[in-house]
Amino acid sequence: MMRHGGFLSAETGAALDALAALDAAADPLDRVRGLRRLQLALDADPATLSAVRDALVSGIGWDAISEAAGLKPPAARWRWSGSDSEIAARLEAGRKRSARPSSVPTELPGYxxxxxxxxxxxxVQAVYLRVSRGKLASQTIELPDGRSYKRVFLDAADEVNGPPDTSGQAG
Structure with missing residues (x-):
């Protein structure tokens, strides 16, 4: 196994070696898996955080660090600023947010x-305009988890007739 400069973790080094052992004739899915394994290993490798901290100590700012990492400065700061425990807490909070349901509940009243x-x-803008003018009934439904949804209630005439004819032509 190669040493990889002595700064990559053993897991990242192993993923890099496995990928390097493949050639263009290797199974395409094996290449995809190898690339993805390396990508995940690099994302989790402490070498990145260490390099960022070294850059900060040497006076390099967030603009240069973010540019080198291919990120916007706020994203780089969010990812790498603070102590290990602060970074871990931010990442955990991000995972919790992403674990929230992402789909709109289907059992809500109205449309x-x-x-x-x-x-x-x-x-959509025309519906909001009709709601603001009182032509359509609406209600904001708030769920226990804090999400809220604007729901529109159509009367039977709206549902049967559809939109009014605004073409100016008589039928």
Missing amino acids: SVAEAATKLGLT
Whole structure:
């Protein structure tokens, strides 16, 4: 196994060696898996944090660090600023946020604004305008987890007739 400059972790070194052992004739999925394993190992490797801290100590700023990492300065600061425990707490909080349900509950009453717009043959903005003018009934539903959704309630005439004819042509 190669030493890889002595700064990469054993896991990252092993992923790099495994990828380097493949050639262009290797199974394409094995190459994809190898690239992904290396990518994940590099993301988790303490060598990156160590290099960032070394750069900061030597007077290099976040703009240069973020540019070298291919990130925007706020993203680089979020990822690497602070103590190990502060960084771990931020990453854990990010994982918790991403674990929240991402889909809109289907059992909500009425229609979403987008659904109402489709049903009426209007734009979303036109639905909001009709709601603000009192032409359509709406309600904001707040869920126990803090998410809220604007729901639009169509009357039977809206659902049966669809949008009014605004073409100016008589039928």
